[in-house]
Amino acid sequence: MILRNIYKFVILLFISVYFILSDQNCGKKERSTLYWNQRYETLPREELEQLQLERLKMTIERSFYSVPHYRSVMQEAGMGPEDINCLEDLQKLPFTTKEDLRNNYPYGMFAVPLSEIVRIHSSSGTTGKPTVVGYTRNDINNWAELMARALVSGGAKKNDIIHNAYGYGLFTGGLGIHYGAERLGASVIPISGGNTKRQIMIMCDYGSTVLTCTPSYALYISEMVEEMGLDPKKDLKLRCGVLGAEPWSENMRLEIEKRLDISAVDIYGISEVIGPGVAVECSCKKGLHVMEDHFIVEVIDPDTGEIIPEGEEGELVFTSLTKEGLPILRYRTRDIASVDYEPCPCGRTHIRMSRVSGRTDDMLVIRGVNVFPSQIESVLLEVGYTEPHYLLVVDREDNLDILTVWVELSSKSFASDEVRKLEELGAKIRGEIEAALGLSVKVKLVEPKTIERSEGKAKRVIDNRKL
Amino acid sequence: MKINQISVFLENKSGRLAAVTRILSENKVNIRALSIADTSDFGILRLIVDQPKLAFDVLKNEGFSVSPTEVIGVEMPDEPGGLSGVLKILESNGFNIEYLYAFIGKGENGALVILRIEKAEEAIQCLEENGIKVLMGEKLYQL
Structure with missing residues (x-):
């Protein structure tokens, strides 16, 4: 009897928690906000900053002792790991640039021996040589965690069928999303890019519910769907899209959402930092939450290197807090955006960055x-x-x-x-x-x-x- | 025996052909024959002029990609089967024609055709052996 009551109580508890969570939905009816990792995604700021500081100290110490490049730039700046005592102290550190990665091509920036590296990706370099990034088993684990959060933030659930049309290969997009989708427990279709008509056939027949690809490819798919005489409302089961890897606009989002009948969120990532999953929009679609328990973001004036006041646009600079293979300190992304510290109605405590509005260099993003x-x-x-x-x-x-x-x-x-x-x-x-x-x-x-x-x-x- | 032709690379955009003809006219170069090969992106203008060296220099100075090429000029009866007879001789002797076009003026004894052909020296010899008249460059420039 008592046991049965406990069951009832537990069930009631679950139901009420579910409703409490689904209530925090920015006043929009489109979908409830759920978290993948509620504890860390909603960690109170004070605790979050404490966690950041602990992890930052560890990262800097490891970088100092394991990466000759970091040791020498810190020594040149007349500092060592012991000089980092609060988050502001990060500003004492020199920036890291793509040039630094290139000068240490291919493995010079790795903080662990190659035997600890389980995955290697690379991105385009500014000239002939690419930029190489390496992941330990823990890094891959953390990355999958971040991507699972990102997918859930975009509306995906465990029982979804995720149609992953990001390119698989050296590019971090395909595998990054893939591991996150598996971590979430969803069924992932590793379709990669190209052969759009076949993609649409698979989407129809397999009943894909979540689309992950670049925004321009999502639009292209929507056009092809129309051309094939299909109706997204009837013939497709797509519900949401997690789109990124290239700049896009609010208008483009509305267009994609209308044409594919989905809810679409923006995802940001950069391979030098980890890949996709550095930041992602929630259902409020008012900026991308930076995964602050794993990265520190700064916004600087690209000319002076000075920190820019909140809300103003500047160059994004990232520092990794948990990465083992390739810890990255104050990496200049060349991406331009601003950061918003206002608490978000979704309940996540992580700050939000705006969409990337441009670049400080002449890099182009072509089809991702x-x-x-x-x-x-x-x-x-x-x-x-x-x-x-x-x-x-x-x-x-x-x-x-x-x-x-x-x-x-x-x-x-x-x-x-x-x-x-x-x-x-x-x-x-x-x-x-x-x-x-x-x-x-x-x-x-x-x-x-x-x-x-x-x-x-x-x-x-x-x-x-x-x- | 060979004739100096001038080839000019042209982008497919309006005014380029006009620019070439203007430069030639300003330098008193007379065009004796011309043809254009065009693709979706670019064209190649081929010219026979009375002063090939001068034309080459002025076009080059104006920044065009110009290349001097050698072609042969063949005279044939201006009647049905005239060209056919010439091509038959070349074909049966295994000569490949890259391209050909008709001359604007007329030869002394009939029509004139400009041919770009592999192994030009041998082709000339072959044509002459078969009684076909091949024109000298100097003569053709002044026709």
């Missing part, structure tokens, strides 16, 4: 792939068929990014006046660029001296995309 003009320049110089002047023109046709590389034909390459030879030349340059970027491009041969020369910084990019 990071492209630096300097990478293309080094390919052109290497192949040597053309003048070293070039122009990158980015268009968005049918919601797909098209990168066209304009190159000036040199007289040397025009020795033969046959069309076939010039077309072969174009194809060869295209092949070289595609191999270097891992991205399909178009190559347009133009007359010499037609690409604008400028004194000082050359204009290398024309971005015609309207987000």
Whole structure:
């Protein structure tokens, strides 16, 4: 009898907790806010900052003793791990840049021996060499935890079928989401990118409920769905989307939500920091919660390096707090955004960053792939068929990014006046660029001296995309 | 025996052909024959002019990608089967034609066709052996 009452009590307790949680939903009816890890996602600020400080001290100590680069920059700055006694002390540390990672290519920034590394990813470097990132088993574990939180924050649940159309491979997107989806216990379809009609067939037949991909690909899918004469409301079971890896706008979100009949949230990540899952929107869709128990975010003036007041835009700088393989201290992302400390109605205590509004360098994001003009320049110089002047023109046709590389034909390459030879030349340059970027491009041969020369910084990019 | 042709790389955009002809006209270069090969992205303009060296220099100075190429000029009866006869000889002797186009003016004894051909020297010899008249460059520039 008593036992039965206890059961009843426990059941009632569960039901009431469920309702309490589902009540905190920003006043919108679309969905309740649930957490993956309620304790850490809603940790009171004071406790959170205490946790950050403990983890920061550990990270800095480990970096100092295990990564020669960090030791030497700290020594140059006349400081050591013992100088970090409060969170503000982080500002004493010098910044880390992509250049630093490149100078220590490939494994110089790792804080553990390779035998401890269980996964290696990389992202595009500013020139020929990529940036290498390594993960220990714990790192992969933490990353899966962060991604599970991100998926839940976007509305996914254990019994969802997650259609993961991020690219699998060296790019962190595919596997990052994949591990999070498995951690959540959802059924993940590792479809990766491309072959859109087949993707849609699988979405229909397998009953995918959550879509993960770049926002532009989500729009492209929606167009293809229409073209195939399907109705998202009837033929698809999609409910939500966790979209990221490229900049997008509120208008684009509304368009995707309308056309696919889903709720879509923005996810932010950068491979040097961990990959996707650094920050994600909740159902309030008013900024992305930075996973502050694993990262510290700062916003700086890109010119002076000074910390910028809350709410103002600047360059995002991240410090990892739990990473073992590649601890990263004050990493300059070159992404521009602002940070909001206002408590969020969703109950998460982690601060929110705004959407990334731009870059402090000339990096382009093409179909989710990071492209630096300097990478293309080094390919052109290497192949040597053309003048070293070039122009990158980015268009968005049918919601797909098209990168066209304009190159000036040199007289040397025009020795033969046959069309076939010039077309072969174009194809060869295209092949070289595609191999270097891992991205399909178009190559347009133009007359010499037609690409604008400028004194000082050359204009290398024309971005015609309207987000 | 070969003829100096000038090839100019042109982007597919308006005004480029006009720019070439303007430069030639300002330098009193007369165009004797021309053809354009075009693709979706670019075109190649091929010119036979009365002063090939001058035309090459002025176009180059104006920043065009110019390349001097050698072609042959063949005279044939201006009647049905004229060109066919010439091509038959070349084909049966295993010569590949890259491209050809008709000359604007007329030869002394009939139509003129410009041919870009592999192994030009041998082709000329073969044509002459078969009684086909191949024109000298100097003569053709002034026709």
